[in-house]
Amino acid sequence: MRNLTEDQAFEAMVLFLEQFYERTKSDDVAVLLGQLIILEGGGTADPAVWHDWIECLHQVLNKE
Template sequence: MYLYLDAYRRRFQQAEVRDVLGDIQPAEAGASSDPAAWEDWLLCVRRVSGNGDEPLGS
């Protein structure tokens, strides 16, 4: 979670926690309301688990 929040902060400088978490919250159809934010979240999960090294926000 730290990796994701730090990348978000660097990109947007400031944001409300509800906005950050809302971007990655699954919608009713099972997809995120912000697919790019969801991909960044998944990338952070892969990096923390040792399975990814792509830069965030690419």
């Protein structure tokens, strides 16, 4: 498997959540997906979400 950029990994996570939502119709997942929308000018609908995403990436990458 090849390495993903931050943006590609984020896109993969969103796709996973969208598919999960389609199966479950979970209101909580729907709210989260609304916060994850990438705006035209860049950034997410909820700016804190991107920061949280980067923090999680760092935790995973530094886990050794």
